[in-house]
Amino acid sequence: xxxxxxxxxxxxxxxxxxxxxxxxxxxxxxxxxxxxxxxxxxxxxxxxxxxxxxxxxxxxxxxxxxxxxxxxxxxxxxxxxxxxxxxxxxxxxxxxxxxxxxxxxxxxxxxxxxxxxxxxxxxxxxxxxxxxxxxxxxxxxx
Numbered sequence: 765x766x767x768x769x770x771x772x773x774x775x776x777x778x779x780x781x782x783x784x785x786x787x788x789x790x791x792x793x794x795x796x797x798x799x800x801x802x803x804x805x806x807x808x809x810x811x812x813x814x815x816x817x818x819x820x821x822x823x824x825x826x827x828x829x830x831x832x833x834x835x836x837x838x839x840x841x842x843x844x845x846x847x848x849x850x851x852x853x854x855x856x857x858x859x860x861x862x863x864x865x866x867x868x869x870x871x872x873x874x875x876x877x878x879x880x881x882x883x884x885x886x887x888x889x890x891x892x893x894x895x896x897x898x899x900x901x902x903x904x905x906x
Contacts, residue, residue: 776845780877784845787833790822790852791866795884820852826869834875848873849880856883860891867895 776784820829830848837843848870856863870876881896
């Protein structure tokens with residue numbers, strides 16, 4: 765049955781010709797409500813693990829996390845395309861130079877068609893929005 769709206773999952777499938785799988789990542793970020801910037805006890809949005817997926821391993825590099833999860837999804841579900849989801853804690857809680865070096869880890873992966881960044885509005889400024897909105901992440905035709 766045709767939906768009366770254009771949901772993101774259907775849009776991605778139409779655009780990329782296949783289902784797109786989101787891969788949660790833990791890039792080692794913290795949060796201002798945990799690191800003392802604002803507080804130490806966390807907040808209502810995250811659990812103690814920063815709401816990261818159970819399969820993430822913060823000890824592994826971003827490339828290792830992506831490689832292992834891509835292999836798993838390809839082998840078990842026939843997946844072909846992916847979104848790198850910086851999920852755990854506040855993924856803009858660092859200087860822009862560091863953010864770029866972390867986000868750039870997804871660029872070598874041809875099967876990554878997008879980046880999703882979990883954050884909080886008080887941790888995004890104009891400089892960070894400029895980085896996120898820039899075309900440095902575009903690898904091919906839109």
